[in-house]
Amino acid sequence: MEVPASLTMWISKRAARVFYGWWLVGIGVIAVVMTGGFFFHGFQFYFEPMRKQFGWSRTVLSGAATLARAESGFLGPVGGWLVQKYGARLVMTMGFILFSLGMLLLGMTRNVPLFYISFLLLSIGMGLGSWTPSTALITTWFRKNRAKAIGFMMFGMGLGGFLVAPIVATIINATSWQTTAFISAVFVLVIGLPLTRLIRNNPETMNLVPDGTPFRPINRQGTNLGRENLSAEISFTAREAIKTKSFWLLSIGHGIALMTVSGLNIHLVPFLESGKGFSTLGAAQGLAIMMGAATIAPLFGGILGDRYPKKYLASLTMILHTLAIYLLATSDVTFVVYLALLVQGLAWGVRGPILTAMRGDLFGPKNFPIINGFTQLITMFPQMLAPLLIGYLADQGKYPMGFEIIAYSCIAGFFLFLFIQAPGVNRTNQRKFGAP
Numbered sequence: 001m002e003v004p005a006s007l008t009m010w011i012s013k014r015a016a017r018v019f020y021g022w023w024l025v026g027i028g029v030i031a032v033v034m035t036g037g038f039f040f041h042g043f044q045f046y047f048e049p050m051r052k053q054f055g056w057s058r059t060v061l062s063g064a065a066t067l068a069r070a071e072s073g074f075l076g077p078v079g080g081w082l083v084q085k086y087g088a089r090l091v092m093t094m095g096f097i098l099f100s101l102g103m104l105l106l107g108m109t110r111n112v113p114l115f116y117i118s119f120l121l122l123s124i125g126m127g128l129g130s131w132t133p134s135t136a137l138i139t140t141w142f143r144k145n146r147a148k149a150i151g152f153m154m155f156g157m158g159l160g161g162f163l164v165a166p167i168v169a170t171i172i173n174a175t176s177w178q179t180t181a182f183i184s185a186v187f188v189l190v191i192g193l194p195l196t197r198l199i200r201n202n203p204e205t206m207n208l209v210p211d212g213t214p215f216r217p218i219n220r221q222g223t224n225l226g227r228e229n230l231s232a233e234i235s236f237t238a239r240e241a242i243k244t245k246s247f248w249l250l251s252i253g254h255g256i257a258l259m260t261v262s263g264l265n266i267h268l269v270p271f272l273e274s275g276k277g278f279s280t281l282g283a284a285q286g287l288a289i290m291m292g293a294a295t296i297a298p299l300f301g302g303i304l305g306d307r308y309p310k311k312y313l314a315s316l317t318m319i320l321h322t323l324a325i326y327l328l329a330t331s332d333v334t335f336v337v338y339l340a341l342l343v344q345g346l347a348w349g350v351r352g353p354i355l356t357a358m359r360g361d362l363f364g365p366k367n368f369p370i371i372n373g374f375t376q377l378i379t380m381f382p383q384m385l386a387p388l389l390i391g392y393l394a395d396q397g398k399y400p401m402g403f404e405i406i407a408y409s410c411i412a413g414f415f416l417f418l419f420i421q422a423p424g425v426n427r428t429n430q431r432k433f434g435a436p
Contacts, residue, residue, distance in 0.1 A: 019212035020212075021137075021210070021211070025149050028137065032131065033163075034187070035099055035188070036157045037160030038164060041265065044266065044287070045172050045269065046172070046177045049172060050177065059391045061266070061391070074377060076373035076374065076375070077238075080371070080372055089197075089199035092128065092130075092192075092196045094129075095124070095133070096188055096196070098121050099185075102118050102121030104185045105117060106181045107179070107180075108178070127376075133199075135372060136368060139360045140368070141210055141211075146306070147301070149302070150302060150353035151352075154302075154352045157294070158291055158293075158295030158298065158345070161295070162294075162295045165287065169284060234363060236363040238367055238370045238371050238374060246422070247362075250375070250417070252413075255379035255381065256413035258379050259383065259385065260386075262386045268286070268287060268290070274394075293341075294348050302353045305353055306357075310354045313351075314358070318411070320344075321348075322408070324340045324341070329400040329403035359372060359375065386402075389405065
């Protein structure tokens, strides 16, 4: 049936009233839903079928995740440089192609080397196809609504785990993990590549300004890292940012927080099944509870982050991480385990947009992709350690101990975030809004 011209015109006018930055947030959401759902969360459902088919140990399978974390860490600065040099559109296109190639190779895996190669390509593709270009775009297109926009984008990561990962599990059970990998590869190419054509790298190319409204600065309070309030926009280079104490406190604290994510990303379902005696359905329900909370929480994290000091909010999430992971490790009561996963999902979801927006607030948007890339290099090490540590202890019959160690580590993250202060600003790392 033909759509009336008047309706088409009405839709076009309504769409034109929406600041284009929000459309880019939508693209970021779709990118994160696909890559996060098919790989970041979905790989847990490949874990046991592959282990049983090939007889590989949990350490071997966890090693792929550790190698991928190492690759993504070293690629971080390179990915940031690529975004700054060639723009988010080209980088996201490259990412989708590499991700699909990785999925195809995963489906053809018959030995450990090919499995590791596929995992590397998936990790590179996920970084270049979603997180790296999307956060760079949002940091450039938004100022006062930066945390909110990042929160909406991170909504996609939770949505991928909540909606797409169960679909992955269903297809694996109905067909095979090889078929599921092939379907995932095709889907990402068909949906992802057309989306990249809509990307615009900065608002100036469309005669717009960040947030779609003129910049109105207010006085900055040194400990309030929650607002855009400099009359001159902060613009640290990567070298200048790395020399500040705040960069290291934020990066190391972020790395500790991500241990909870990388550890559960690989081991939650296997731990619930083999360590807690849950059925596959029960483990899937636990994952759905965590990802359901993590889906909604970034929206609240973004709103809170634009209103209150981010470092205090970040510190609070580390306390919640500690409580959640400890209860997960020590309790055999189903209700308590599910409650722990709910708290973990809330803490993870709230923390994500707050830390990313805080990095933009501290060092500015101009060199954000590269600065964020160096942060990935630092957070790589704890993310590598967590799945390996848990996998090694699991093979020794001590599955809960790995989770307990991570829980205690989160206490250090609480203090690291608490001590963050806005770095000093001088004439070399400050520029007027709108200046080149």
